[in-house]
Amino acid sequence: MTVLPILAPLSGEVVPVTAVPDPVFSQKMMGEGVAIRPLPQVQPVLAPVAGKIVKLFNTGHAFALVGEVGALEVLVHVGLETVGLKGEGFNLLCAQGEQVSAGQPIVEVDIPRLLALEKDPITPVVFIGRDQVETLDFTPGLVQAGTPLCQVTLRK
Known part of the structure; x- marks a missing residue:
């Protein structure tokens, strides 16, 4: 069984993905x-896992990584x-195709x-690989960027 720590890409309040409007x-x-x-505040958006950036939108609003461990696919x-x-x-700050560290x-x-432009800044961190994640554990509350956001258990 592979359990992976996922780092918080931003500092803020952790909420369930079901709370995203x-x-x-x-x-x-x-x-x-x-x-x-x-x-x-202005903040960098960090890679939640080490891996390769497989998609980086030129608008900067989203990126996807394939992680080094278990080829976990993560969308921020x-x-x-x-x-x-x-x-x-x-x-x-990076380019598509780059290898990045967590x-x-x-x-x-x-x-x-974003707030001045009336956009909701809520940031989903989603595991987009079909059936890759067995379980996801997280604790709601404040998190600092670069510290553990959640942990996932990969399917065998």
Whole structure:
């Protein structure tokens, strides 16, 4: 049995993915996960696991990684309906195809700017690989970026 720690990509409040006000995430259509309501400050968005960036949107609002351990597929989606901002409030720090270490900054996000533009900054962290995750354990409450967000047990 493989149990993986997943790091928090942002500092803020950890909530269940079912609390995300978007049915694609709250109904787990994309997969199992958790979400963070980020603190209202400019902050880097960190890689939750070590691996390869397989998708990095040029708008900076989302990226997907395939982890080194168990090829775990992780999507980090910063805010809701943020793709329409066309990159405003986001600054890319990495490139698609790059190998990254857990905790490495991928994108910088200006949370106060998102709020000023009336976008919900809630950030789902979703495991998008079909049937990869057996269980997901997390503790609601405040989390610091780069510290444990949750742990997943991979299916055999």
